[in-house]
Amino acid sequence: xxxxxxxxxxxxxxxxxDPKVVEEIRELLAKHDKALNDKxxxxxxxxxxxxxxxxxxxxxxxxxxxxxxxIKEAYTEIFKDYDKGTLVTSCDWxxxxxxxxxxxxxxxATCNASDSMKAVKRxxxxxxSAAVQKQADGWRFIMLHMSNAPANAPPPAAKS
Numbered sequence: 001x002x003x004x005x006x007x008x009x010x011x012x013x014x015x016x017x018d019p020k021v022v023e024e025i026r027e028l029l030a031k032h033d034k035a036l037n038d039k040x041x042x043x044x045x046x047x048x049x050x051x052x053x054x055x056x057x058x059x060x061x062x063x064x065x066x067x068x069x070x071i072k073e074a075y076t077e078i079f080k081d082y083d084k085g086t087l088v089t090s091c092d093w094x095x096x097x098x099x100x101x102x103x104x105x106x107x108x109a110t111c112n113a114s115d116s117m118k119a120v121k122r123x124x125x126x127x128x129s130a131a132v133q134k135q136a137d138g139w140r141f142i143m144l145h146m147s148n149a150p151a152n153a154p155p156p157a158a159k160s
Contacts, residue, residue: 017098017105025096025105025132028139037087039079045072049133049140059147082115082122089113089126103134124148 028047035043048054048071056065056074065074089111096107108129115122131143 017096018102021098021102021105021134024134024139025098025107028132028141029107032141033087033089036078037085039084041072041075041079044075047141048144049135049142051142054141055143056141057143057145057147082117086116087113088115091128105132105139106130107132 032044032047034040035047045068048056048068050068052067054067054071056071057063058065058074065071090113091109091111094107094109096105098105106129109127111126111128113124113126125148127145127147129143129145130141132139133142
């Protein structure tokens with residue numbers, strides 16, 4: 001099989017994902033977004049697999065958080081950057097797919113985001129990619145990567 005055929009087959013598989021799987025993954029994403037907006041640490045961490053290889057990646061060197069404790073620490077820091085209830089995201093481009101078993105899936109998106117800290121609004125673009133796995137209690141992230149280019153980085157948080 002030629003490379004082009006493999007790519008086309010993968011793209012076809014991505015577009016034929018089971019609608020139930022797609023809806024379940026959307027529910028996971030909605031839970032994660034709500035946890036971020038509510039600054040609910042337990043809910044955010046609860047969207048991840050408890051496997052000790054689960055990872056969150058950021059933009060820069062050293063922004064690699066492996067395992068539940070490190071992911072919890074990462075979200076603790078993320079939550080310091082904005083006020084509760086101010087996070088709004090809109091993903092203009094998104095793609096993804098699932099394997100034939102409906103147990104593994106991937107996604108990628110480019111999202112416009114805004115939030116505020118002490119009434120100082122910031123706007124930025126995030127690139128997001130993830131791998132998710134269906135576990136006994138539902139879909140969970142096994143890898144999540146959120147990054148924004150330094151030129152588009154959010155302004156520094158407002159000082160008290």
